[in-house]
Amino acid sequence: MKELLERLIEKNRYLAQYGEVASYIPKLKSANPNDVGVCILDMDGNMTCSGVYNKKFTIQSISKVIALMLALVDNGEEEVFSKVGWESTDEPFNSFYKLDLSLENKPANPMINSGAIITTSMIKGDAEDKFTRILDTIRKITGNHSINYNREVYESERATGDRNRAIAYLLKNKGLLEDDVEEVLNAYFKQCSIEVDLIDLAKIGVFLANGCKTIDGEYEGCNSDIATILIAVMTTCGMYDFSGEFAAKVGIPSKSGVAGGILSVVPNRYGIGIYGPALDKHGNSIVGYGILKDLSKELGLNMFKVWEKNCCNIKYAYK
C-alpha cells in the first residue's frame, strides 16, 4: 500500500502546476502548491501514509460534514431537511441568488455555504457551544486532543466574510436562521479554521466508513443511519459543482476544503485523507483528485463500477 501511495503521489504531482492555491486570505495564499500527501486507514486500524501527511492545514469546508452530523444528532433528519435541501446543484459553493429569487425556500444542500450556515445554527447551544461541539467531536473522533482552530485564519475569514454575511442575513430574512448572524458566523468561521493533518482526516473517514464508531466505541447520538446520510450527501454534493463528474470518475464519497484537503470514505472499508493545496477551478485539490482517481482504479473503490467478471449467461425466466 505504501508503495502504491508513493507511486500515485509521484505520478500526479505534476498536476499542481495547473491549479492555484486559494488566495483570499494570507495563510492559504502562503501554502506550498507542491505539497502532496495521502493517508489511508483500513477497518483493522492499519494506517498507511505517504508524502506531506503530518503538516497541519485548515479543514475548511470539510467541517460541513461534521456540522451536518451534529445538526442531525441534535434535531433529527426531518427537522434538519425542513431547512436545507438534499439536492446537488450546478452552482458554485457561494452562490445564493436562488434564495433571493424564491425559486427555493431553502439552501439546496448542506455542503454549500448557505446550507452549512443553517446546519451550524441548528447545533444546540449558543454560538460558542456550537463551535465547541464541532471541535470536541473532531477531537473525539480522532483521539487527537491537540486539535484546535487557527486564530489567524479565523480572523482572516471574519475579515473577508461579507458574502457569507449576505447569505446569513438573507437566511434570517427568510426565517431559516434564528441566531444572531455574527455569532453563528463566528462559529462557522472558527470551524473552517480548525487545523488537522492527514492522519486526523483518515480517522474521520474511518469513523464514517464504520457507521459513526470511534476508537472508543459509539459516538453518542450518531449511528449508521446518520453515517449513511452523510456518505450519500458527500457523494452527491461533496466536491462542489464537480460532484457529478467526481462521482462518475472516482466513485468515492468525498468532501473537499479550500485549503487543499479531501476527506474520502469507502463505506465499510477505508478512511482516506489527502492534501494538495493547488486547487482546480471548482475549489478542489487538483492533485488530490488525480490521486483519488488512480487509487479508485487500482484498488477497485468506485462504487458505481460494474465488474466484467459478473458477466454470465443470462436466461431470462419470463422471456
Added chain:
Amino acid sequence: MKELLERLIEKNRYLAQYGEVASYIPKLKSANPNDVGVCILDMDGNMTCSGVYNKKFTIQSISKVIALMLALVDNGEEEVFSKVGWESTDEPFNSFYKLDLSLENKPANPMINSGAIITTSMIKGDAEDKFTRILDTIRKITGNHSINYNREVYESERATGDRNRAIAYLLKNKGLLEDDVEEVLNAYFKQCSIEVDLIDLAKIGVFLANGCKTIDGEYEGCNSDIATILIAVMTTCGMYDFSGEFAAKVGIPSKSGVAGGILSVVPNRYGIGIYGPALDKHGNSIVGYGILKDLSKELGLNMFKVWEKNCCNIKYAYK
C-alpha cells in the same frame, strides 16, 4: 422474493392517492393511478414479478439512459461531455433559463431535457437512424423484438412539445446542436413514446448491472466503463430534482419516467423495473419510490449504507 414484492406493493399502494398521473397528453392522463407493479431480475436470470407488470407503458425519460449510452458509444466520453455537463441540478427537468443566462455554456447533465436533446443529436445518422438505433438497442437488450413506439403518444408529445422546441432552438443558437430541430425532436419524442413493460425494464437494468452484457453477450461498443458512467449519472441525476434525497433514502441508481416507470440498477446484482403512474411533484412514481425505499432496506441494497457489523476495535497505527 415474490412474497416480498407482493407485500411491498400492498404496503405502499395507498401512496397513489398523494400523487397525480401526468395530464399533459391524453394517453398519460388515462392511466390508472392505482396500477402498481414490480419485476426484479438477478444475475442468474431469475425474474420475479408482482402486480401489474405486463401492461405496456411509455418509457419516457428512462430512454435518456439509452440515448446517453449510444452517444457515448458513438462519440466517446470526452466528446459527449464537451456538450453536456455531469452535474446534478436542483432545477426541474424542463428548466433551461441558465442556458439563456450564459451561466453555463451547456446543459447541466444528460438526464434533463436539454441534455437529452443533445445526447440524442449525438447518436450517429439522420433523425430516423437515431431513433431506430435507440429502438433496436432496447429490442436487443431485452430480446423483445415486439417493442415499438406508440404513435398516439408520439403525436401528442409533438403537439405539446413547444417547451422542448424552445430548448432545442436555444441549444442550436448556442452552437450545441447541429441537426434540424424538428428532426432531432422527432427522434426525441419517438424515443419517449417507446412502450415497454416491467419485464423489459428489469432486463435493461440487468444489462447495466452487468456492464452492458445482453443475453447474447457483448453489446458492441458498450462496455463496463460506459455502464459505470450511466450508473453514476443515474445516481446523481436520475430522479429529477429529487435525486439527492432519493440517493440518501434508497441508494439504488435509478431513472424515472413521467408515465410512471422506474428503471433501477443494483450494480453486479439486480435489474429492477417498477410501475405506478401516480407521480409526486418532482415527476417520479410516488408508489414506486415507496416500494424502492422498502426494497432497499429489506434487501440491503443502499449503496451508501454502512453496516454496523463492521464495527471493530480500531488501533490507529500512527496515533
Added chain:
Amino acid sequence: MKELLERLIEKNRYLAQYGEVASYIPKLKSANPNDVGVCILDMDGNMTCSGVYNKKFTIQSISKVIALMLALVDNGEEEVFSKVGWESTDEPFNSFYKLDLSLENKPANPMINSGAIITTSMIKGDAEDKFTRILDTIRKITGNHSINYNREVYESERATGDRNRAIAYLLKNKGLLEDDVEEVLNAYFKQCSIEVDLIDLAKIGVFLANGCKTIDGEYEGCNSDIATILIAVMTTCGMYDFSGEFAAKVGIPSKSGVAGGILSVVPNRYGIGIYGPALDKHGNSIVGYGILKDLSKELGLNMFKVWEKNCCNIKYAYK
C-alpha cells in the same frame, strides 16, 4: 384648483379597498387606509391642498431622491454612476439576485434598495453626517426646521432590516461599499424614517421642478443639471416595477414610498405631494395613483402627451 383636488379625492377614494397598508412594521400597519390627501404648489408659490394633508408620515423610499441628489452633489455624475446603473428594472425594489449572478456588477438604478444604499454611502462624512446631510437638506428645501425622523419607525426598520443587510454585505463583498455596513444602514434606515407632511412634499417637488432652487435661492452644489437627472430617474424608475406603466398613464415624474406618500414633479410648473397609505402590489399608493392619473388628464400634465390641436397640414419638404 381646490375644487378639482376635492373632486379627484372623492372620485378615487374607493380604490383604497383594493390596496393594503404596509404591514412589516407596527407604525405603518396602524395607518388608516382611508386617509387621502393632496397638495399642489405652483411656481408662483400658490399652494393648494385638500384632504388629509397635514398628517405626518414617514418619507420612506422618497428619500432615495434626496440621497441621489447629495451623492451627485458630493461626487459628480460620473463617479456616482460608476457604482450604480441608470436602468429601470422589472424586478421588485428589494430584489438583488442579479448582483449574485454577476450579470451586473452594480445595482440597476438608485431607486431600488441596493442602489440607494450605494448613494447613501457616497454622501460625504461618517454615517451620522450622511443622515444629518439628508435631514438638513429636506429642512432647507422645505424651510420646515421641525422635520425629524421617527425613532420608533427607525428602530422597527433596523429590527426588520435583514434583507437590506444581506444586500449591503453583498455590495461590500463586491467592492461597491466602503463603509461599515451597520453604520451606512443606520443612515439609510433613519432617512427612511424622516416624517413629512404633504406641504413638505409639495415644496420638495417645486424645488426639483425649479432646478434645485429653494425659497432662499440656490441650494449649494445642486443645479438644473442635477435636477434633470433626478427627474429623469424618477420618470424611469420612481414607481418601482410599475414605473413604465405609470409613465404612460400619468406621465409625471414621481417617487413613491411605502408609507403611502408620492412626490411628483412637473418640470417648470408644479410640485405635488400625495398621501394614501393603501398600497398596490408594487408598493405604490393605490389612491394616489388614481388621483395622479386624473390630475394629469385634467391639467394636461402628461409629458408624453401629444396634442391633437397640433395636427396640421404637413407638406414634406423632401418628398
Added chain:
Amino acid sequence: MKELLERLIEKNRYLAQYGEVASYIPKLKSANPNDVGVCILDMDGNMTCSGVYNKKFTIQSISKVIALMLALVDNGEEEVFSKVGWESTDEPFNSFYKLDLSLENKPANPMINSGAIITTSMIKGDAEDKFTRILDTIRKITGNHSINYNREVYESERATGDRNRAIAYLLKNKGLLEDDVEEVLNAYFKQCSIEVDLIDLAKIGVFLANGCKTIDGEYEGCNSDIATILIAVMTTCGMYDFSGEFAAKVGIPSKSGVAGGILSVVPNRYGIGIYGPALDKHGNSIVGYGILKDLSKELGLNMFKVWEKNCCNIKYAYK
C-alpha cells in the same frame, strides 16, 4: 438648422471608431461604419437633412414601434398589455430567461424581442397579412410607396433566428402566442428587413409627434392616445438596456435598430431620423447617440430638463 446638423455630424463622426457594425448577417456586416446622416422634420413640414441621409438601410427593431401601434389599433390597450408588460428592463433585448423562471408570465415590454413577437402576433390576419399591414402602414405614414423589405436580409434573419425561435416557442408554451411559430417569425423577420432612409424615418417621427396624423390626415384606428403610449414606451424602453441613461442624457423618445437607425420623436415638435451603423455595446448607433445628445442640448429638446429661467421668488402660501 442645416448648419447645425452638419456641425454635429462632424463633431461626433469620430465616435464610430469606438463602435462596431452588427456582424451576425452579411448585409449588416458590409455597412460602412463611417456613414452618418440626420434628417429633422418639423410640424410645418420643413425637412432638413445632412450627411448620408438617402441611403436605404433596414429598419430592424424600429419596426417594433409600428408593430405595437397596430397591435393597439387592432386589440386595444388592455388586451395588448395583458400579454406583454410595460416595464423597462436592465436585460439585453434578446434575453428571455425570466420567462422560463416564471418570475413573469409575460415579456417585460414590447421593445424587446419577446414582446415584439407578441405584438406582431396580435396584429389581425394571417402571417402574410400582419407583415403587409406593417409595410402598408409605413408606406402610408411616409407617403413613400416604394418602401419594401430586403429579401436578402430577411433570408439571413431567418437563417440565424434560432434564438427568436426559442423565444417564440416558449411564448407558445406559455399560452401567449396562438399563431404558428414559423409564420409569425416570418412576419417578424420581414418587418425587421424593411428598408427605409432618413427621410422616411423623420416622417414616421412627425407622424408620432403629431398624434398619428399622416400627410393625408387621420391614420384610421390610431389616435393621440395611442401615440402617447408609443412615445412613453419609446422613452422608457426604446434604447435597449441603455434607455434609462439615454432618457437622462438626451431626453428624446427614441427607438434604435441594429442596422444603425434611430427614430426620435419630440412630441408636438419634431420627427428625427438618424443613421450610423457603428453600434455601442447595447446595440445603439454610437454616433447617433452623440449627435442626439448634442442636438437635445442645442435645441433644448430634453423633456426632463428644468429651465434655470423659471427660478423665481417662491413664497409658500401654507408656510
